[in-house]
Amino acid sequence: MATVSLKGIKKIYDNKVTAVHDFNLEIADKEFIVLVGPSGCGKSTTLRMVAGLEDISEGDLLIDGKRMNDVEPKDRDIAMVFQNYALYPHMTVAENMAFALKLRKVPKEEIDKKVREAAEILDITQYLDRKPKALSGGQRQRVAIGRAIVRSPRVFLMDEPLSNLDAKLRNQMRAEIIKLRQRIDTTFIYVTHDQTEAMTLGDRIVIMKDGFIQQIGTPQEVFDHPANVFVAGFIGMPQMNFFEGQLLAEDGKYSVKVMDAVMELSPEIQAQLKAKNVPSKAVTLGIRPEHVSFVPEAGAHCLTGTVDVSEMMGSEIHLHVNAGGRDVVLRVPTTELANEHKSGFAYGSQVHFTFRSDLIHLFDPETEENLLPLSK
Numbered sequence: 001m002a003t004v005s006l007k008g009i010k011k012i013y014d015n016k017v018t019a020v021h022d023f024n025l026e027i028a029d030k031e032f033i034v035l036v037g038p039s040g041c042g043k044s045t046t047l048r049m050v051a052g053l054e055d056i057s058e059g060d061l062l063i064d065g066k067r068m069n070d071v072e073p074k075d076r077d078i079a080m081v082f083q084n085y086a087l088y089p090h091m092t093v094a095e096n097m098a099f100a101l102k103l104r105k106v107p108k109e110e111i112d113k114k115v116r117e118a119a120e121i122l123d124i125t126q127y128l129d130r131k132p133k134a135l136s137g138g139q140r141q142r143v144a145i146g147r148a149i150v151r152s153p154r155v156f157l158m159d160e161p162l163s164n165l166d167a168k169l170r171n172q173m174r175a176e177i178i179k180l181r182q183r184i185d186t187t188f189i190y191v192t193h194d195q196t197e198a199m200t201l202g203d204r205i206v207i208m209k210d211g212f213i214q215q216i217g218t219p220q221e222v223f224d225h226p227a228n229v230f231v232a233g234f235i236g237m238p239q240m241n242f243f244e245g246q247l248l249a250e251d252g253k254y255s256v257k258v259m260d261a262v263m264e265l266s267p268e269i270q271a272q273l274k275a276k277n278v279p280s281k282a283v284t285l286g287i288r289p290e291h292v293s294f295v296p297e298a299g300a301h302c303l304t305g306t307v308d309v310s311e312m313m314g315s316e317i318h319l320h321v322n323a324g325g326r327d328v329v330l331r332v333p334t335t336e337l338a339n340e341h342k343s344g345f346a347y348g349s350q351v352h353f354t355f356r357s358d359l360i361h362l363f364d365p366e367t368e369e370n371l372l373p374l375s376k
Contacts, residue, residue: 002077002154002187003029004050008059011045011211019045021211023059032181032188034202036195037234042211043191044159050189051080051157063155079148080157083164085140087132087147093119094128097147111150118149121183122176138169142176149184158190162197174200195235199223207231229284229368232361238289238318238329240361245285247278247362247371254278256360258285259324261303266358272372273362283371286361289318289331295352302354303328310344317344321351328353 009023020042027033035043048054050061052073061068068076087096094115101111119125122142132140141161148156161177162170174197181188181201192198198205199219207214207222207230215227226232232240246257254270256263263285265273295302305323317337319330330353334342345351362371 002064003027003062004155004187004189005062005065006046006050006059007062009046009049009056009061010058011042011049011054012057019211020049023213025206025213025216027187027189030185030187032190032201032203034190034192034198034205035208036192036198036202036205037208037214039193040210041208043193043206043208046208047080047157047159047189047191050155051078052076053080076155077153078155078157079151079153080159081141081144081148081161083160085132085144085164087140087143089132092129092131093124093135093143093146096132096143097150100147100151114150114152115146118146121149121180122146136169137165138173141165141173145177145180149180153186156184156186156188158188160192161190163192163194170194170197177201195237199235207234209234225370225372226286226361227370229286229363232286232363232370236288238331240286240288241292241328243285243287243326244365245283245362247273247281247283249273249278249280256283256285256362259303261301261354263301263355263360264357265360268358269360269362269372276371278371282365284363284365284368286363287355288359289329291356291359292328292330292353293356294330294332295354298352302352304350304352307345307347307349307351310347312344317341319345319351321353 004027006023006025009020011020012018023046035046037043045054049056056069063076097115097118098111101114119128122145124139124142124146127135127139162173165173178201190201202219204216204218205222206216209230215222215231222231222235226235243258248255248257254265254273256265298304303323305321305328307319308322309320311318316331316333319332321328321330363369364371
């Protein structure tokens, strides 16, 4: 097992393009870290630098306190699982899993024992004599993971291992990885562009954009308190709604004006704004679709819009509402709807809605940073 430290890591390619900027992260022993972000954000490049498949341009990589920048990949005691499985087609499952151990001249009895143990953990014992072409995508990915497990690495690296699978298989394999993590108890660094994987797998997640770290925190921390507009919009499905608003500070109390509605803010948010002595100013207001609620009639504290799209999801409805020319998404459990709306809302229906006062997010429109400090 191992700790991993990335200190000021930077990757600059020959054409002077910087793919990763000043990446700093301390990974504890046995921690499951997920690097997440859109394509091209530098997450896979960072993982490949840890693996030794990319040179580190600046900074230091330490595993258990030992500098690894110039250590060969084979000597770093890590194992990597790739997106495309990378199995040898002419070898059986057992031979694929045993290959790295054979190269190390591990005794045959020990190889057989490790392959059997890994196959049992991954429930692929019945496929050990088959070739990869006879396996499904999910089974091949299990073999690729098994090949990494048998090496008993100090650090387990996974680069988008589920992205080639269909939605159902992806869900199954996500659950398998959670169980695997509990059984093999090693340090994981996992790369994905899928925020659902990030939220369900990671002890902490590292959100990246354009080579920069945007936020590091537990899944709940980044969901409840996004550091900036990018994180707020990236984490959560459907995406957070954003509005141009005006923060109003009057008589020691704060409220926020959106279009023609003046929204109340919870006592906790007001106290945080007061502690920072935030003046009246323009703000970007963020509210998650599940934190928007219907009100029975129009009023000074609510918005009115017309339904454009009503998406029935079974347990809930996603409503796209046009309010002042802006698309606002509401996520409403069907159990909270009147009978006439349980199958959806008619196009053009008028609805009135407001925001949960304690779950409103406020961002500076220029810096896009969250105005409220992260409460510990």
